[in-house]
Amino acid sequence: MIMSSVILRIKPRSEKRQDILTILRSLEGPLTARQNCLACELHEVEEDNGSILYLEQWNSREAMYAHIKSDLFLKILLVMEMAVEEPKISIGETDGDQGMQLIHKLRGCD
Secondary structure, three states: OEEEEEEEEEOEOHHHHHHHHHHHHHHHHHHHOOOOEEEEEEEEEHHHOOEEEEEEEEOOHHHHHHHHOOHHHHHHHHHHOOEOOOOEEEEEEEEHHHHHHHHHHHHOOO
C-alpha cells in the first residue's frame, strides 16, 4: 500500500512553544476522524533543542493533497511562522508493503 505523509520538524520560539503544541494537538482529533487519515502524531524532541516533530500519514496522495488544500492545513502554516528558524517539512510517498522487504534485503536476510 502506498502511503503519503507530511513530516514537519520545527524549533519553536520559546514564547510560542505552548501555542504551537496547542494548535498541533487540536488537529489530531479532526484528522484521525477522517476516513483517509492513517495517523496524526505529535512528538517533542528534547535532545534536539526542544524541537517538535509532527507527522501525518494518508492512505493516498489524493487524500493528502485534499488536506493540504483544506482550512485545517492553514493551522500548520501558521505554526511554521512561529519557528525560530526555517522549519523542515517533507511531503512524500512511501510503499508501506515494501518496508520489511527492504530491511531484509539491506541486511542480507533473504
